[in-house]
Amino acid sequence: MMPLGCLSELARRQRRWPGHAIDAMRVGLQCLTRTTDSLRFSYSYATSCADVPEVLPSETPLSDMLVDSFGRFHNYLRISLTERCNLRCQYCMPAEGVELTPNTELLSHDEIIRVAGLFVTSGVDKIRLTGGEPTVRKDIEDICLHLSGLKGLKTLAMTTNGLVLSKKLPKLKECGVNALNISLDTLVPAKFEFMTRRKGHSKVIESIDAAIELGYKSVKINCVVMRGMNDDEICDFVEMTRYKPVNVRFIEFMPFDGNVWNVKKLVPYAEMMDKVRQRFKGLERLQDHPSETAKNFKIDGHAGTISFITSMTEHFCAGCNRLRLLADGNLKVCLFGPSEVSLREPIRAGVDDAGLREIISTAVKRKKDKHAGMFDIAKTANRPMIHIGG
Template structure:
């Protein structure tokens, strides 16, 4: 079957699937007051997820990333993982987590079939970490990362949202950490959403500044894989780990877009900052609806815009990143 392609010729081997919009952290850039509005109990069932992923796999999607909110708040998270791993065509199943109880649970995630993990660590300073997230859990997250390595995971990606005056002075600390440790740090440029405009104006830190520092120190940009996320990845001969930069305000950021998103309620989002989604859930109620589901997905791609228009202050319907996992 012909792979998914939009009017700009971009192909989409990568689906980010939110399995809940509930999050138990209070990150200052996303949910500073906690998760007050969510639809956790209404999220897609395991059978609906199976039908959804089966349809996407039939049109060339090979990589699935489970996101939230915090995906591991689903009591059936391991069932979701095992179900997706059995779907023909899916070559890689990744997850993004805030690391809650990761030290206790990561081996269960890996045993269920997770192939790759992104974990949020916005600071290596316990006090700054608690200030950012509302939780004193840095030690358990770092222990969880080590447990994943001990259980055979070859590498882990760590997400850190760069914020002026909060953690922008920690580049050296992160680089020291990965000198002899196979972690890929992802510095993510703070993005403006519907609920954080004042915060964005105060704390936005351009990823370009980190890029300039890396280049000055001899870091070299790596080639991007076909199913990779949006990060520009850099390596250095003196370091076991790598550094990725996600700079959504950079020129031509959207040219290489290769991923689609589905919310926990079954809405196909053509962009993180789309005004609204396309409902797929009515076609997830039986296995006999696969042909119609694929047709709706294909038709929807005709509506995908060239760009997210973030640089113009456009945030679409995205009020906070927990709505669909970033």
């Protein structure tokens, strides 16, 4: 007989998704597993993060493949197309670079489209292409064209350093890319060269302007804030939004292998907000979607907006709806978690779509309720950001 708690879980899922087929045996196994795992997690996964409330999916999932054991529905997939990059940003990789995965062990064009199709038919409606630097992949336009043609996909976004984007953007827009995040950590050309170990500041600015001119309504500028490096430019970036219809996103410095993270380099959200409030009046908080990673604000009289991504000091794990497919075909269910599962190996072993769905579902169900907190993350082995994807 199924335990009472598991029966309650079954009833709760049936109320949540009326008319959706619920596998009672799977629910029972998940419930029992969660019960036995909870004691282990209480010791091995202690964190200062707040308790995670239940997050209901905004729409009825097409299947339970993308629903984890905490009720989070993952309708957002980030796909890393390459580990290669034409910059060497200090927070992304060590100075000596990283060892790249051989091309034969990276997902091919057809493998990317196949896996993406499985996710979209299961409920993913947003895909973001990352890297490395996605624009250095030679078949980027063709990949975008095929992905944008997937029925059910609403948003095809790209995160890029903007170095060559201005030349490629008209074609990428034709191929279906409808949202952009452009990384820019400084407005000072000399500092840009120091932080990225390469030249090209003017090209990034050119790409931002090109995106605006092409009519992109969602142009986000990602700025990783580091103490002693660019924290003196926060208000300069805010000033950029006075005339440019962009969303500047200030990102707390996060620890990854090889980026020499130190809490002293972290500029917390509260401190950044204080700087903005002292300089700008009429700051108003916008309504955030439950799955939003950023705290969003507008300033009276400004064409653009500003946001803060507070991964370290105020996590947003409760609303997480994101999964990551790495360039080598590994699925990563949490940016800060070391656990990965290969999809490339079963694909090349001939596993059919049903088998791949089961592998994905099992990985999603194992996702933890929240990350371990910045100090534990800093001590946990994880890949460099260049391998994971921006």
